[in-house]
Amino acid sequence: MSDLLRRLPLALGVLVAALLPLLATDFWLQAGLFAMAAVVGAIGLTLLVGVAGQLSLGHAFFAALGAYTYAWTAGEIGGRAAGLGLPPVLALVLAGVVAALAGALFSPISGRLRGIYLGLATVGLVFLARHLMVNLETVTGGFNGRTVAPFAVPGFSFSNSDPDYVAVAGVEFEGLHRLWYLFLAVVLLAAWLGRNLKASRTGRALANVRDSEAAAAAMGVHVARAKVTAFVLSSAYAGIAGALMALAYGRIAPDLFGLQLSIDFLIMIVLGGVGSIAGAAAGATFVVLLPLVLVQYSSELPFLASPGSGGLEAATLARLLYAAAIIAVLLFLRGGLAGAASRLRHRRDHSPPDTGGPPPVPPPDSTDPAPAHPGVPPRSKETTS
Known part of the structure; x- marks a missing residue:
């Protein structure tokens, strides 16, 4: 029964996500696609950072590789x-496969470095991606980018050009509605695979490497191979996320995959809780939706100025809120949103039942000796000379 109660919020969340296209406007549908694409990438990064203990600032490189692989092959x-x-x-x-192969080619470095040293090494991948995206014009379209072919399966298209009329509950399902369910299926699959990986033998080996490489090696874990495995899996997640970003945007350009994207991915997992699948999803949703919502409703918020006016813009406010959220999490919410939710659940499960009666009488002090005979008070602890 307890397992059913724990899974009930997840089932309700999936149900709400499945029903949202029937109620949401195009803005919220588009924002939801961006958020779900980021969720996939954040799950891959939290597996690398939180489970395996490896830091990466090159997630944008693998996302760009997946996006352009999809755009070029399709x-x-x-x-x-x-x-x-x-x-x-x-x-x-192929977007996920090519990104995973690129992660495997980086294995001589990812298998030997860890922590900040690996993070600095992966920064170079972002600059390499920028150079390739600008100069390989026949594949990437150069600085101006290229359009992305819409997703389709045999007999069904996920774009507005599909002549077949599809309607559910009186709502015409256009391209955004159809992509919503494709993205939702990919997110659920990515979360399921990530959770199973954490609970598997491979996940436990990665956790041992994170805690202590020497202890993991003593237990028979091939440390370098475990690091490479985590990096390859994370790269594959990033490649799929990049392909979803390409489908959500419809057109990709090099500016979408800069170092800022890698930092955003890192912010997502820190806010949500490093190592948590659900936390990565919550953090990604917050980081993606916050600037979009502020920009969309900036005209209705009196403290926001229009872009270029010199006042507080929506994008600047979003960055300030990110900074405040990170500081608050590091100081007061260790473990992020997932850690806070876990502590609340633990308190609820272990709180004493409220019977409505008087409080229980505390037990007697065990240091007081019991009387030798009924009716005789215990001897005082103070001794007289």
């Missing part, structure tokens, strides 16, 4: 930025 043959014309389903799979 793109039409011919034109300035030509493509291979492969089925979009295969292109989505």
Whole structure:
């Protein structure tokens, strides 16, 4: 019964997410697609940082690799930025595979470094990605980027160009509605795989490496191989996230995959709780939706100025709120949102029942000796000379 109660919030959350396209406007649908794409990438990074104890600031590189792999393999043959014309389903799979292969090629470095040293090494990948995206114009479209082919499966398209009319409960399901359920399915699969990985033998080995490499090696764990495994899995998650970002935007450019994106991914898992799948999802949703909501409703908020006016803009306020949230989490919410939720659940499960009667009488002091005979008071602790 307790397991059912613990899974009830997850089931309700999935149900609400499945029903949202029937009620939400196009703005919220588009924002939800951005958030779900970020959730996949954040799950991959929290597996790397929280489970394996490896720091990476190159998540944007693998996201860019996945995005351009999808755009190139699914793109039409011919034109300035030509493509291979492969089925979009295969292109989505290749986005994760190519990113994982790139992570494996980085294994000589990721298998030997850890902590801040690995983080600094991965920063170079972001600059490498920028150089490749700008100069490989036949694949990436150069500085201006390239359009992204819409997702489709045999007999069904996820774009507005599909002539088939689909309506549910009187709501016409256009491209955003259809992509919503595709993204939701990918998010649920990514979360399920990540949770199973944490509970598996591989996940326990990665946790041992995080806690102590020497102890893990003494237990028979191949430390370098474990590090490479975590990095490859995280890279695959980032590649899939990049492909979803490409589908959500419809057009990609190098500016989307800068160092700021890697920092945003790191903020997501810190706010949500490093090592937590649900925390990564909550942190990603907060980081993505906050600036979008502020920009959308900036005209209705009196303390926000329009862009270029010199006042407090929505993007600047979002960064300030990020900074305040990070400081608050580090000082008062160790473990992030997931840690706070876990502590609240623990207090609820272990709180004494409220019977409505008088408080219980405390037990007698065990230091007082019991009377030798009934009716005789115990001897005083003070002795007289």
